Amino acid sequence: MTTTQTKKQQIYEAAARLFRDKGYSATSMRHLAEAVALKASSLYNHIGSKEELLRDICFENAHKYLSGLQAIAMTRDSNLDKIKSLIDLHLDMATEDITSVTAFNDEWRHLSEPWLSDFIQLRKDYEKGFLEILEAGMNAGEIHRADAHTLLYTILSSIRWLYDWRKPEKPMDTERIKQQISNFLVRGLVN
């Protein structure tokens, strides 16, 4: 990784944190420059604009989720194991890459057209793939039958608190927490 790439990743992470804590609209390039200890003029050597930053973060994450889904869907695992892998994918993204919060929660709503529509389409593609596995799992008797949309939104929503975990009173034992959430959700799904 070159120094430029490292700096760019630092900027992405700082931006994602600011967007989450202040909201996209209230975050200025000056806040961002301060957060990464750069002058505003130097910041523009690395990134074009706040909106370009939002776009890069949103689409990079959307593609990570989609390629994760595609890799999981292609395995010969049972449908239940595929869902387990998808839950792990979300838990890993939530705990390892702070920029995923921007794409996952609400900040993507600030994208302008045509990017907003493109992003919404990627989300729909992702949800469609996830729903297909849930439904295949129900048809195979592996997953308790229920409305697949309800299960999907409940699963995705259930890990949202991990993104908002700002000031833990004690450091998180991340691996243990991920394991317990995954077990809880899988027990809820299994037939």
Next chain:
Amino acid sequence: MTTTQTKKQQIYEAAARLFRDKGYSATSMRHLAEAVALKASSLYNHIGSKEELLRDICFENAHKYLSGLQAIAMTRDSNLDKIKSLIDLHLDMATEDITSVTAFNDEWRHLSEPWLSDFIQLRKDYEKGFLEILEAGMNAGEIHRADAHTLLYTILSSIRWLYDWRKPEKPMDTERIKQQISNFLVRGLVN
């Protein structure tokens, strides 16, 4: 219910919707007046200020959750059944009272002191009561043993999507969705 009370409730509901969709900071009294078809000057016959409105909504909901918890804790139900009732309380509040979103999601962060500290204390009291039932359920062997905080946050987070459900493509079959979420979570908890 008098007409004044009805109007006040309408104003609360319109405010909660605006706070959710635009954010508290970006919502003006003019937006609110438009939403309830009043002149800004008439709006002040019903409410004092935007901040007072936020306070009323947050504390009214916090007390509803707390009194619900107290009533449930006092029953002679099993711990698992108490948790089931708490899940139902959240599902009912999420689907029946739009103002609960303000207290449940992020808008309460805009409260000023001393109300912010008071509100955080009420949330802590609520979480403490919920955690005690979870732990009693684990000790009684009714609930699968796990970190109670992880279970609590995962349960509360899991129904958050119901609040953000803005434009359903088809009308929600609310009772069925509530039942399915509840079943899914309870299956995940049970030992």
